[in-house]
Amino acid sequence: MKNKLAQRIRDLPPYLFARIDELKSEQRARGVDLIDLGIGDPDLPTPPNVVAALQEAAANPAHHRYPSYSGMLEFRKAAVDFCARRFGLDLDPATEALALIGSKEGIAHFPVAFVDPGDLVLVPDPGYPVYGTGTKFCGGEVHVMPLRRENGFLPDLSAIPKDVAERAKVMWINYPNNPTAALAPRSFYENVVAFAKEHDVIVASDVAYSEMYYDDERPMSFLEVPGAKDVGIEFHSLSKTYNMTGWRVGFAVGNRDLISGLGKVKTNVDSGVFEAVQRAATEALAGDQSSVEDMRRIYRERRDVLCKGLMSLGHEVLAPKATFYCLVAVPKGYSSLEFAAKLLTEAGIVATPATGFGAWGEGYVRLTLCADKSRLAEVVERLKRC
Numbered sequence: 001m002k003n004k005l006a007q008r009i010r011d012l013p014p015y016l017f018a019r020i021d022e023l024k025s026e027q028r029a030r031g032v033d034l035i036d037l038g039i040g041d042p043d044l045p046t047p048p049n050v051v052a053a054l055q056e057a058a059a060n061p062a063h064h065r066y067p068s069y070s071g072m073l074e075f076r077k078a079a080v081d082f083c084a085r086r087f088g089l090d091l092d093p094a095t096e097a098l099a100l101i102g103s104k105e106g107i108a109h110f111p112v113a114f115v116d117p118g119d120l121v122l123v124p125d126p127g128y129p130v131y132g133t134g135t136k137f138c139g140g141e142v143h144v145m146p147l148r149r150e151n152g153f154l155p156d157l158s159a160i161p162k163d164v165a166e167r168a169k170v171m172w173i174n175y176p177n178n179p180t181a182a183l184a185p186r187s188f189y190e191n192v193v194a195f196a197k198e199h200d201v202i203v204a205s206d207v208a209y210s211e212m213y214y215d216d217e218r219p220m221s222f223l224e225v226p227g228a229k230d231v232g233i234e235f236h237s238l239s240k241t242y243n244m245t246g247w248r249v250g251f252a253v254g255n256r257d258l259i260s261g262l263g264k265v266k267t268n269v270d271s272g273v274f275e276a277v278q279r280a281a282t283e284a285l286a287g288d289q290s291s292v293e294d295m296r297r298i299y300r301e302r303r304d305v306l307c308k309g310l311m312s313l314g315h316e317v318l319a320p321k322a323t324f325y326c327l328v329a330v331p332k333g334y335s336s337l338e339f340a341a342k343l344l345t346e347a348g349i350v351a352t353p354a355t356g357f358g359a360w361g362e363g364y365v366r367l368t369l370c371a372d373k374s375r376l377a378e379v380v381e382r383l384k385r386c
């Protein structure tokens with residue numbers, strides 16, 4: 001059997017969490033009550049109005065057939081209306097919006113439309129791993145943009161060498177950021193648009209956490225900046241906003257040529273999102289938004305319990321203004337992986353070494369707020385004891 005894996009799969013980076021997974025099973029086998037703050041997956045349920053919309057739509061035979069490739073116009077209208085209400089964007093639902101099977105699907109497929117072998121793609125580090133793997137699956141080369149704390153975890157565009165900038169085809173940006181929780185100011189987006197125009201680079205912005213913010217500073221859309229629609233596409237997710245990670249629905253908006261390019265890939269790969277799910281997603285975006293306020297209040301309270309607690313123990317914690325991720329600085333003498341292993345074996349706490357998101361994550365572990373307040377208080381208690 002010719003079962004040798006394709007080169008692109010053999011080239012995938014080694015799985016960094018193998019050691020953590022091993023320790024997790026060991027601890028579990030010993031009966032340790034693990035508190036898992038490793039994975040960014042909301043523990044809260046999808047709002048009931050969304051579930052009800054799915055139930056009703058699922059019973060309607062009109063939705064049992066193949067959906068349209070680009071998504072129901074009704075869903076794309078709801079997406080565009082959401083962007084108008086929230087960010088003041090003016091988008092055409094027919095040509096500037098596309099339904100996705102979760103934003104990850106669109107992020108992974110985008111390079112298939114625009115990256116040729118040998119093309120260069122600018123990727124933030126630490127960052128969501130899909131930007132880099134999607135690039136490499138298409139034979140593209142990754143140029144890392146380090147996200148440094150002293151620079152607010154924004155890439156330093158002026159540090160990108162001229163020849164790299166000239167060769168670059170796509171730049172990925174992601175604010176509010178996973179894993180650093182950083183927000184981007186308007187001036188950053190303005191610089192990105194100027195950079196993209198000067199060097200003829202496509203901007204791909206991932207705003208999966210745009211609604212997950214806790215203070216007065218509301219995250220903006222990159223497309224709010226004048227000229228952004230000439231150069232960019234933005235990937236939106238319902239997963240974190242409406243606790244819908246399992247539903248697999250999201251959307252892309254932006255430049256019509258970029259949307260249409262991604263759409264061409266999708267017509268050849270998938271057959272769209274189940275229409276009943278699109279009906280439910282329409283309800284999520286267009287219906288009662290009080291669940292989003294509740295979500296923010298719950299995570300804000302959790303953030304305060306966990307971050308204040310850890311700080312009171314002397315830990316250096318970057319308390320998030322957005323996203324549900326808290327970076328904790330690793331004490332001297334440990335690597336990120338070693339510190340995560342110590343948290344697991346000595347306190348039964350699962351944290352993610354930030355090196356799982358790239359080499360520039362060294363020095364931090366990432367904790368999520370995906371557990372209730374009493375469990376987060378328990379995290380603080382356990383650390384106090386060890």
Ligand SMILES: *Cc1c(COP(=O)(O)O)cnc(C)c1O
Nearest residue numbers: 102103104128178208237239250
């Ligand atoms: C969770 C996440 C996504 C993916 O969300 P889906 O819409 O569920 O595919 C995209 N980008 C980042 C940075 C994320 O953390």
